[in-house]
Amino acid sequence: MGNSRGKKLALNTITSLLLQLTTIISGFIVPRLILGAFGSDVNGLVNSISQFLGVITLLDLGVGAVVQSSLYRPLAENDKDSISRIYVSASKFFKRLALILLGYVVILLIVYPLVINRDFDYWFSATLIGAICISSFSQYYFGIVNSLLLNADQKGYIQYSAQIITIILNTIACAILIYLGGSIQMVRLTTSLIFLLRPLYLVWYVKKHYNIDRKISYSEEPIKQKWNGMAQHFAAYVLGGTDNIVLTLFSTLANVSIYSVYNIVIIGVKNALLSMTNGFQSLIGEMLAKKELEKLKNFFGYVEWILHTGTTLIFGCTGVLLVSFVRVYTNGIDDADYIQPFFAILITIANAGHCLRLPYNILILAAGHYKQTQSNYNIAMIMNIVISIATVKLWGLVGVAIGTLVAMIYQTVWMAWYDSKNIINWPFKGFLKQCGVDVLTVLLASLATFKIPLLSVSYQAWLLQAIEVFICWLIIVMIINYIFYREKCSYLLKKTIRKFSRS
Known part of the structure; x- marks a missing residue:
């Protein structure tokens, strides 16, 4: 593996692990605070609404994964025109998707509180949906294409670092609001507004570091297998x-x-x-x-x-x-x-x-x-x-x-x-x-x-x-793997020792 590849892989892996560690810690703290302050039914309601809002990701029809796959070859060949065409096509698609999300949220605001009207009044559920939906909208309207471009270019560490910062800020803000007696709607609205910072940062980063021609035209669809x-x-x-x-x-x-x-x-x-x-x-x-x-x-x-x-x-x-x-x-x-x-x-x-x-x-x-x-x-x-x-x-x-x-x-x-x-x-x-x-x-x-x-x-x-x-x-894992995969274990051990020796 080339030196540049190895460095990018290491950076992506380390920042991604740090992101997951931050997410896990926050994921334990915030729900426990919600459980303690608002009870199991409110916690269940928040998770249920989040899952229903997650349905909107179905509407991208997997285009995100196809966009990322389509970018590998032009990035490897430094084909700026092809990169621009894929970027512009994907941006148009996800902006349309953001408008569909708004329509879906309106339907959810009307229907969901009636379906779940077992324990909470209509306005309690409706305002909670409104507070949670902002981060979903911002992801599709501002940030998703930039995330896909950075991932395809082996620069995921840029967005992982930004996400770590927003998660830490969100955890602190939620803890303060719950301690001060804020409503669950206020807590979730704060979360949405903080998570809006990451896609805005990615917009700025891609504009500064990539020469994307946003006015480029194309006669045929640049994203193959789009559907x-x-x-x-x-x-x-x-x-x-x-x-x-x-x-x-x-x-x-x-x-x-x-x-x-x-x-x-x-x-x-x-x-x-x-x-x-x-x-x-x-x-x-x-x-x-x-x-x-x-x-x-x-x-x-x-x-x-x-x-x-x-x-x-x-x-x-x-x-x-x-x-x-x-x-x-x-x-x-x-x-x-x-x-x-x-x-x-x-x-x-x-x-x-x-x-x-x-x-x-x-x-x-x-x-x-x-x-x-x-x-x-x-x-x-x-x-x-x-x-x-x-x-x-x-x-x-x-x-x-x-x-x-x-x-x-x-x-x-x-x-x-x-x-x-x-x-x-x-x-x-x-x-x-x-x-x-x-x-x-x-x-x-x-x-x-x-x-x-x-x-x-x-x-x-x-x-x-x-x-x-x-x-x-x-x-037990080490013993069994040494019995069945001795060559791989030996190679991994030698590589680890070599890296520590260099350090």
């Missing part, structure tokens, strides 16, 4: 957002709140792993654009192994520790039963499946194989919806977790098979071996750690439990 990203994007939303919407429509706001508390931890862990891959897609896209297939094969082999091993370690510890953490986090809140061990196990495995599919999904996105993979995304989406709705009445939280789990297993296996046959000629038996190692690791490490007790309901006791669990899992 073929729909299935991937739609499925990604459904797999990530169906649970909250199904619970809102067919269950209770208390269950939405319980789900959201577990999801704080799960999303934090998942995003920490996702942040490790933020620089990979643009790097793989550049290798494919330059037809560096041997380099790509070698690089992908390590990406697959590292993500599988990291996912097994991190999500394995999460599965053991999740209920203990929720017990501590919700201590003193007794308006809902937050201790749900079976749900915790299922939702952990389902989201681990999402991370295990990452290397294969990254390859599909980087190669721009949208049209070819639509059937897989459609089937996974239908599976999740049908199973979740069919089982939520019987098993509540567990039912929606089963729907997500089944869809994730199907999609992960299908993607690995597709990549091995159509993009990288990667042996599928290697994927099966990797999954076997993952399962063996989880079984042995779970048996070794599931009886480690939480000595008291406090963060200090949970931290001691977490350290003990993590050390046990780390030792």
